[in-house]
Amino acid sequence: MPRLLAHLLLLLALLAAPLRAADEEQDEPAPELAAPPPDRARLVAALLAPAAEQVAAVRALVGAEDAAIEPVLTAWRAGELFLVPLPDGTRVPATLAPAAAHAPGAAPDQLVALAVADGRPILAPASTADSPEPNVRNTNIAPAPLLIASRQLRPLDTSAPLRRAIRDVLEVAGVSDPRPHVRRESIARIGQSHKTEHLPLLLARLEVEKSSVVLRTLREAVALLRLSDPDPAVRAEAFVTLGDVRSLIAAARFKEALALPVGDPSAPSAADAVGMRRSLQRIEGHWARVNFAGNLFRGLSAGSVLLLIALGLAITFGLMGVINMAHGELMVVGAYATFVTQNIFVSVFGAGSAGFHYYFVAALPAAFVSAALVGLVIERSVIQFLYKRPLESLLATWGVSLALQQTFRLIFGPANVQINAPSWLQGGATVADVAFAYNRLFVIGFAALVVFGVWLVLNRTPLGLLVRAVMQNRQMASCIGVRTTRVNMMTFAFGSGLAGLAGACLAQLGNVGPSMGQLHIIDSFMVVVSGGVGNILGTVFAALGIGTVDQVLQPVLGPVMGKILVLFAIILFLQWRPGGLFPTRSRSLD
Numbered sequence: 001m002p003r004l005l006a007h008l009l010l011l012l013a014l015l016a017a018p019l020r021a022a023d024e025e026q027d028e029p030a031p032e033l034a035a036p037p038p039d040r041a042r043l044v045a046a047l048l049a050p051a052a053e054q055v056a057a058v059r060a061l062v063g064a065e066d067a068a069i070e071p072v073l074t075a076w077r078a079g080e081l082f083l084v085p086l087p088d089g090t091r092v093p094a095t096l097a098p099a100a101a102h103a104p105g106a107a108p109d110q111l112v113a114l115a116v117a118d119g120r121p122i123l124a125p126a127s128t129a130d131s132p133e134p135n136v137r138n139t140n141i142a143p144a145p146l147l148i149a150s151r152q153l154r155p156l157d158t159s160a161p162l163r164r165a166i167r168d169v170l171e172v173a174g175v176s177d178p179r180p181h182v183r184r185e186s187i188a189r190i191g192q193s194h195k196t197e198h199l200p201l202l203l204a205r206l207e208v209e210k211s212s213v214v215l216r217t218l219r220e221a222v223a224l225l226r227l228s229d230p231d232p233a234v235r236a237e238a239f240v241t242l243g244d245v246r247s248l249i250a251a252a253r254f255k256e257a258l259a260l261p262v263g264d265p266s267a268p269s270a271a272d273a274v275g276m277r278r279s280l281q282r283i284e285g286h287w288a289r290v291n292f293a294g295n296l297f298r299g300l301s302a303g304s305v306l307l308l309i310a311l312g313l314a315i316t317f318g319l320m321g322v323i324n325m326a327h328g329e330l331m332v333v334g335a336y337a338t339f340v341t342q343n344i345f346v347s348v349f350g351a352g353s354a355g356f357h358y359y360f361v362a363a364l365p366a367a368f369v370s371a372a373l374v375g376l377v378i379e380r381s382v383i384q385f386l387y388k389r390p391l392e393s394l395l396a397t398w399g400v401s402l403a404l405q406q407t408f409r410l411i412f413g414p415a416n417v418q419i420n421a422p423s424w425l426q427g428g429a430t431v432a433d434v435a436f437a438y439n440r441l442f443v444i445g446f447a448a449l450v451v452f453g454v455w456l457v458l459n460r461t462p463l464g465l466l467v468r469a470v471m472q473n474r475q476m477a478s479c480i481g482v483r484t485t486r487v488n489m490m491t492f493a494f495g496s497g498l499a500g501l502a503g504a505c506l507a508q509l510g511n512v513g514p515s516m517g518q519l520h521i522i523d524s525f526m527v528v529v530s531g532g533v534g535n536i537l538g539t540v541f542a543a544l545g546i547g548t549v550d551q552v553l554q555p556v557l558g559p560v561m562g563k564i565l566v567l568f569a570i571i572l573f574l575q576w577r578p579g580g581l582f583p584t585r586s587r588s589l590d
Helices: 002-027 038-048 051-059 069-077 160-171 180-191 196-208 212-226 232-244 248-258 270-319 327-349 356-381 390-412 438-460 462-472 474-479 484-506 521-531 536-557 559-576
Strands: 081-085 091-098 110-115 147-149 428-431 434-437
Touching: 038 051, 038 069, 038 081, 038 091, 051 160, 069 081, 069 091, 069 160, 180 196, 180 212, 196 212, 212 232, 212 248, 232 270, 248 270, 270 327, 270 434, 270 438, 270 484, 270 521, 270 536, 327 356, 327 390, 327 484, 327 521, 356 390, 356 484, 428 438, 434 438, 438 462, 438 484, 438 536, 462 474, 462 484, 474 484, 521 536, 521 559, 536 559
Parallel strands: none
Antiparallel strands: 081 091, 091 110, 110 147, 428 434
């Protein structure tokens, strides 16, 4: 009997346990919201502090790392911060935002208050109207944001000392921002401000900064502020640091200081002048090397553009002997094909969408095909009657170029059209202070790929074999059954398609307009003639050489004199080697 009673009590306990747990779960209080971060709590306390204590409370926020401090203080200074009264008599600092995003169905003039403490909308008191019993809150209704009519609240007042305190806090607010570029910009501004009172804040940041780019700007800012230190040893160390970081700001200051007369009170001392000259020499030497490397890179990209333009001309002029003055307009066809492809992608995917940024991948084959078709029409309608008649072909193709320019104006208008670069071609990378733009890197790589493709076509395909046979001896090739007319047609279309690819790439680097081709046709002929008529390898060397020399000489001699000197050098070179770098020999001349 006792054992049966014990089993019965155990069974009742097991049955009662879930009921107890359910009761405890229902009686458990709702979890409280997490307390705001310490810096946010200090900000709220400063907003609610008496007017006499607000200046000190705001200045105590200098160096705080909460990202909400900067927008809140900016709103306070602009008169866009409010104290929202609650039913229990308390006031909550908040900013106002349109109610549509937080409370659908609200009137257009109604706003919601976003609490400074957590950035969330302040909720209205729960309503009892829908409750079946009086004075009982209906817990099934979700709390709604508190709606405020416009002009219902007065902004939180500020005084002149308070605005100065807010300005000083905002001046250094970005030093602790989680985004590296914001930290870098804020630190750079402080370094140029001459305000040595911010030096302790920068030194404290120097101990915890992880980004190498921001760290370099931080060292520069600290050294710039230490230039005003009364200790000569500290200033001497600052000179060395500014030379190490290659500060252009310091270089400008040093030049101004060294230019002052000896008797001027602002003139540096003899020891400081020596330190400035040494630092200035290091800075200028470094940036001279950086500028030279940047000019070489820009010259390589300019040479790649010339190479893309001249490759098609090397085939039509070098291999076929046709002086095609409309080659620049065939390049414009490719550029406008890129513009049309961009507009198609905008209409299908929308501007700025993920799919839109791949329009350039589709624009490249579209540019090649469209320019090749236009070139095919020109060859069949005009050029096929003018082989071995260079003067007539020059005049005829010049007329074709004018007709094409007018066609572009009628279709697309006389003004330049806008072509937006896809996201993966925007921006660039910096290596050792040398900037490498992604669009120029793409042009260099694409030019190398096109050169390799042309080499494959001419040396590893049946078309290339026929082209080389016709180039070496047209009559013999015709006698053995080669259809020279079809080879001429395909070769001219292929060269025209290469011009279209050049136009597509050039659209990412400059403006696209009806007269775009006239700016590059002369340079293209210079490249083809200098490299050796019909020689692809010579075209590569000539394009890269002319583009690089031109970009290196222009900063020294100016744009006009640089081009004149390059042209004069090409004339002298052709006097020495009339056949170019790699003169082409054909069997018909042996």
